[in-house]
Structure formats: C-alpha cells, structure tokens
Amino acid sequence: TVVNNNINSVAARAHTNIALIKYWGKRDEKLYLPTSTSLSLTLDSLYTDTRVSFDNDLDKDVLYINGELQDEKSTEKVVKVINLFRCRYVADDSPYIRVESYNHVPTAAGLASSSSGFAALSFALRALFENQYLPESDSIDLMNDTELSAFARQGSGSATRSIFGGFVEWVYGTGSSDSVAVPIDDGDWDVAMILAAVSTQRKKISSTYGMKHTAETSAFYPLWKQVSEEDLRVVREGIAERDIDKIGAAMEANCMKFHATMFAANPPFTYLTARSFEIIEYVHELRDSGLSVYFTMDAGPNVKILCRKSERQEIHDKIAQRFADITLFDAASGPAPHIMRD
Numbered sequence: 599t600v601v602n603n604n605i606n607s608v609a610a611r612a613h614t615n616i617a618l619i620k621y622w623g624k625r626d627e628k629l630y631l632p633t634s635t636s637l638s639l640t641l642d643s644l645y646t647d648t649r650v651s652f653d654n655d656l657d658k659d660v661l662y663i664n665g666e667l668q669d670e671k672s673t674e675k676v677v678k679v680i681n682l683f684r685c686r687y688v689a690d691d692s693p694y695i696r697v698e699s700y701n702h703v704p705t706a707a708g709l710a711s712s713s714s715g716f717a718a719l720s721f722a723l724r725a726l727f728e729n730q731y732l733p734e735s736d737s738i739d740l741m742n743d744t745e746l747s748a749f750a751r752q753g754s755g756s757a758t759r760s761i762f763g764g765f766v767e768w769v770y771g772t773g774s775s776d777s778v779a780v781p782i783d784d785g786d787w788d789v790a791m792i793l794a795a796v797s798t799q800r801k802k803i804s805s806t807y808g809m810k811h812t813a814e815t816s817a818f819y820p821l822w823k824q825v826s827e828e829d830l831r832v833v834r835e836g837i838a839e840r841d842i843d844k845i846g847a848a849m850e851a852n853c854m855k856f857h858a859t860m861f862a863a864n865p866p867f868t869y870l871t872a873r874s875f876e877i878i879e880y881v882h883e884l885r886d887s888g889l890s891v892y893f894t895m896d897a898g899p900n901v902k903i904l905c906r907k908s909e910r911q912e913i914h915d916k917i918a919q920r921f922a923d924i925t926l927f928d929a930a931s932g933p934a935p936h937i938m939r940d
C-alpha cells in the first residue's frame with residue numbers, strides 16, 4: 599500500500615455532552631442498547647481530538663491517550679469499534695490502526711471524556727475508511743450521521759449523543775439500527791453550563807459497572823424508566839419553549855432520581871461527596887437570590903450547572919469566590935464533530 603498522508607491518516611474533533619436526562623442501564627450489553635431514552639447538551643469548550651492512521655508496521659491496533667500507550671484492556675473497546683468499521687466497509691484485511699487521542703477534558707472524572715472520545719474516534723474512522731475504500735468499490739454505501747451514532751454507541755453509550763451538536767436525544771429504539779442520536783435543538787440561545795470540577799481523580803466505580811450493578815440490584819430501578827420518561831417530556835417541552843427554568847427543574851429532578859437508584863442498590867453506593875452537596879446547597883442559595891441556576895451530576899462528584907448564558911459570568915464569579923479550590927469550566931452549546939485539516 600502506498601502511504602499517502604492525506605488518505606491514510608485522519609483527525610477529528612468531537613465535543614463532550616452532559617446528560618440532562620440520564621442514560622443509566624443497558625437492555626443489551628453487547629449492542630449497548632439503553633433501558634431508556636436520554637437527552638443531553640453538547641458542549642463547546644470540552645472536546646477530544648483523535649487521529650486515526652493505517653499503519654502497515656503494526657501487528658495490532660494501538661491506542662495512545664494524551665501521548666501514552668494504553669494497555670490491551672484499555673484498548674479493547676477501541677478495537678471493538680474499529681472492527682465494526684472494518685466489517686461495514688468490507689475491509690477485514692485492512693492494515694492495523696494507530697489511534698492517537700488527546701482529551702481537552704480531565705479523563706474519567708465524570709466530565710464525559712468517553713462521550714467525546716468515542717465520538718471523535720468514530721467520526722475519524724468513517725472518514726479514514728471512506729477515503730480508503732469508497733473509491734475502489736461500487737457496493738459500499740456512504741454512512742450518514744445517524745448510522746455513525748449507532749457505531750459510536752457501541753464504544754460508549756454517551757458517545758451516541760456527541761455525534762450531533764446542541765440538544766440531542768439518544769432514542770431507545772427497537773434495535774441497533776434505530777437506537778441512535780437525534781438532534782432536537784441547536785442550543786444557540788440564552789443557555790450555558792458551568793462545570794465545577796470537585797475532583798479530577800479517576801473514578802473507583804466505572805459507569806459501565808455502576809449501571810449494571812444498579813440495574814441488577816436496585817430496589818428503585820424498576821421505577822427509573824417510568825420517571826425518566828416523565829422528566830424527558832418536560833425537558834423536551836422546556837427546550838421547545840426555551841424555558842430555562844422548566845428545563846432546569848426537570849433536569850435536577852432527573853439527576854436526583856438517578857442518584858437515588860444507586861442509594862437503593864445492594865450493596866448501595868454513590869458517586870457524590872460532601873463537596874458535591876456543598877455546591878448543590880450554594881446553587882439553591884443562588885436560585886433563591888433570583889438567578890436561573892440548576893445542577894446535575896453524573897458518575898462522579900463533579901457538579902454541572904445549567905444557567906442562562908447572559909448570567910454565566912455572574913454565577914461563575916460567585917461560585918469561584920465561595921469555593922476557591924474548585925476548578926470551573928465555562929461552556930455553552932457546542933457543535934457536531936468535524937474533521938481537522940492539517
């Protein structure tokens with residue numbers, strides 16, 4: 599194979615997303631089909647850049663994150679996704695691939711680096727395979743973004759939603775081909791987020807394990823699907839009406855129910871810490887003062903704050919003043935992934 603840098607290497611950028619309505623549990627662990635529909639906002643300021651390259655010198659697919667070679671265990675899911683593309687593009691004998699990923703997000707600290715990571719990987723792989731194999735074939739169809747989201751999903755559930763910008767739903771679907779991302783609003787209005795990074799430590803309980811354990815043992819889990827659908831309806835309405843208070847109230851309620859499923863697991867566990875609750879309390883205080891400000895938290899102690907873009911600076915400054923040791927990341931609605939030209 600002639601190595602042509604324009605063809606044999608592609609880089610893509612994908613942005614993280616934060617769920618307003620959470621994904622928590624799989625009905626199919628192999629295909630990564632969720633137990634309920636989730637809804638998120640893609641963020642502008644947190645993202646992953648990933649370069650994928652065919653490399654004839656490799657004897658297996660390799661993954662580097664922030665310049666560090668990852669072991670076989672950490673590379674497993676990446677290989678799984680690469681193999682889906684090999685199969686889709688009828689390229690089983692394609693050269694092995696080098697994946698170089700740079701997170702502009704603290705990895706695995708509940709700031710959603712797996713969402714941007716697998717979205718960037720999938721977005722780059724589609725371009726790599728289409729550059730390489732489409733010109734020689736008349737039997738391969740172009741892959742659209744909907745289909746691409748089903749590929750990203752099989753690397754990490756939350757990555758499904760990072761295939762689009764703005765507010766995005768990952769729908770329950772009937773099977774693999776329609777459990778996909780659907781963009782619902784570009785978020786290009788008076789809405790923003792502030793991420794309060796309480797800890798950038800790698801979490802002890804992975805989301806994958808945490809949701810499985812919860813689904814299998816939590817007394818509250820049977821209710822989760824039902825209440826989640828109700829919250830989803832309200833958030834959808836709030837987005838259509840651009841009503842930040844309606845969105846925020848339903849988002850907070852969904853977050854608390856989501857964490858309640860873990861309190862009711864056997865044995866019980868939580869990702870939240872005393873620091874998380876201190877911030878929650880302060881969010882209430884700010885809200886009582888008249889600001890539209892709401893919280894959500896994922897599989898980690900960090901608190902994500904939804905607010906108006908026009909009030910973000912004021913809220914940021916107040917939180918920074920109260921919690922001097924906490925790192926804050928400002929964000930607004932972010933775009934879909936894109937290819938990076940060198």
Ligand code: 2P0
Nearest residue numbers: 617620621754755756805806896897
């Ligand atoms: C979400 N989270 O909707 C939920 C809320 C965390 C809490 O998606 O097993 O890394 O790879 O599909 O996507 C984080 O879980 O889990 C997540 P896998 P993922 O954003």
